[in-house]
Amino acid sequence: MTTPTATRFRRTARAGAILGLASLALVACGRDSGSDAPVEQGEAIGDGKATGTIEVWAMGTEGEVLDDFSEAFTEENPDAKIEVTAVPWESAHEKIANAIAAGETPDVTLVGTTWMGEFAESGGLEPLPEDLVDPAAFFDGAWGSTEVGGTSYGVPWYVETRVLYYRKDLAQKAGWDEAPASWDELKQFTQDLQTKGGAEYGIQLPAGGTGSWQTMLPFAWSNGVGVTNDDGTEYTLDSPEMVEALDYYKSYFDEGISPTRLLDAGELESGFADGTYGSFISGPWHTGLVEDQGVTEDQYGVAVLPGVDSAGGTSFVGGGDLAVFSDSDNKESAWKFVQWLADPATQQGFYDEMGDLPAVSEAWDSGELSEDPQLTVFGEQLDNALAPPAVPTWEEVATVIDGEVEKATKGDTSVEDAVAEMQRQAEQIGTGL
């Protein structure tokens, strides 16, 4: 019979054999040296009506209303059937990734704009067919979010963009009847809100932390920074313009105009209501949130982001894109459904139903979207807004930017070092294309 040592030896040997087999299996595989030629757009689809079942995944409230909303589509295309599955945003990324990995996908899905790079690069999304929609009909920034390595993989469905929210009453007290239009004016404006308007802080800017790049990068974009080169193969973060923009951003913390503390949920809105923060930068959802806190419509205003000079600043555009899976077995009809959703009339209808801002600029030319003074600000800002580069590694690089912004604003490193470090790490990560 075996002694314990022999058993142990045999066990080790067996473990070794398993490891050996595993590594053999690994040696047997290898990455294809993929061709660098850009992927062609898909072939144009036919003219006929949509048929068959079109399975759609949509997240959030969109997922809940889309089913009823698409009845108009099935009336036009009686042979088609739309089956919407509402997916919670929290689990959506995982669910789409798993579906792509397993090859068991629905036909159409809503995709968060920052996920496009990853899913397109993994081969899970179908390139947009030629001539399905006119790219010029969409806001430039929104369309940019669908383009991965020069090829478009979807259609923008709805958008959001960031604008300046400010307390009108405090601004008037400080002698400002209009919103600031340039960087110098913004600085003066926020200082005045603090000294003459009675706000504890002139503006609330995130000093770092998750997602602070969405507020910081618009300043960089406004100053002419390109985050990547044109074909998205290299990060180009370390430019004098980036240093200048971060330096300007940092000055708000150095001069005590913005707090360096990261706020808890709900603190910003209540602080805006009680005059702690005179202004902040955020998206359309905040109109409702600040009004819930008792700020009346006369008390606050929204304005397009100030540019370096009075030319107007570039903002961030986010939202959702519609894409068709390459494993879909009803692609042609799926694209027809996407085409219908991107039609200006449908987009306007969806706004009426949901309040989602349309990605098609024509939808803003009539109705409430062209008249409401607040909404027109968002419409105007959308003409000058950029999406982050649609590359698979964006979220990782964004975290690097968040971290370096925090180091700079809290005085841990100099602005130059922070920008150099962003570039160094971003280069190391690569764009993943």
Next chain:
Amino acid sequence: MSTISPSTDRVRHVDPTRRQQAVAAWALALPFVLLFVVFSLGPVLASLGMSFTDMRRTDIRDPFAVNPVGLDNYVQLVQDPLFRKVTLNTLLYLLLGVPATMAVALLVAVGINRVERFSGFLRVGYYLPVVTSIVAVSVVWKFLYRDNGGLFNTVLGWVGIDGPGWLDSTTLALPSLVLMAVWRNFGTLMVIFLAGLQTIPQEVDEAAEVDGASGWARFRHITLPMLRPTLLFGAVITGLGYLQFFEEAFVMTKGGPLDSTRSATYFTFDQFGFGNYGYAAAASYLLFLAVVLLTWVQFRWLGERDEKGATR
């Protein structure tokens, strides 16, 4: 340790039902073995293999079309300044947390062991945080730690001290999390130590008392040595838990400020989130190694003395 003697071995060889027994045993074990191989061993080996490749999220459709990179991921991890920082944070959490938790637990256990009345009530009270959801606890403590209007700073304010922003300071944030972890976790150890204390024969203690040993001397020379196996067990399980701390930081600080509360597990979680599957797998195996090492060290350190004590 027992070795089977050759004679019993020979007896087994002639057992005619041995074969059937083996078959029956395997047949009975098969469902579990299959489940274990498919759902436990398989993924473990797959992730180990993954840690030697450059697999990324974009490879999910073709998981085998990735390049083997040998130890590159591990080398890169060791050189990654952020990984070094999170390792340091985790070690600090461990070194601050384990002794503090054990000390508090031992103190309370010894105290409760003496108390005649209300001891059941006290036991339940001290144990309660353990069974409370860690997320709920973290959310509540986040409020306690708030700079303005948090309980701690309000109380400090009464005695005229302007309390700091506990979770906003790079030096205080981690110790603040440790404090909460101690409060939450000492209940388990307290129960274990209480059980250990009850096994100490009263006679020894009484004999020492008759010999004129002071309370501290009795604790130091009787209670502690006799509790050593229990202490070892407590150190191991607390250490394992603290090495993998994550939820507290995830809920309360998001790893900030300036990564001062980002743990090794948090780092791995982030890397999986970024889709760097190979890199993330390598990080989790380094953590696994650390767990094995820590347990080994603790067994060496506390266990050996225990054996010496037992043979004496």
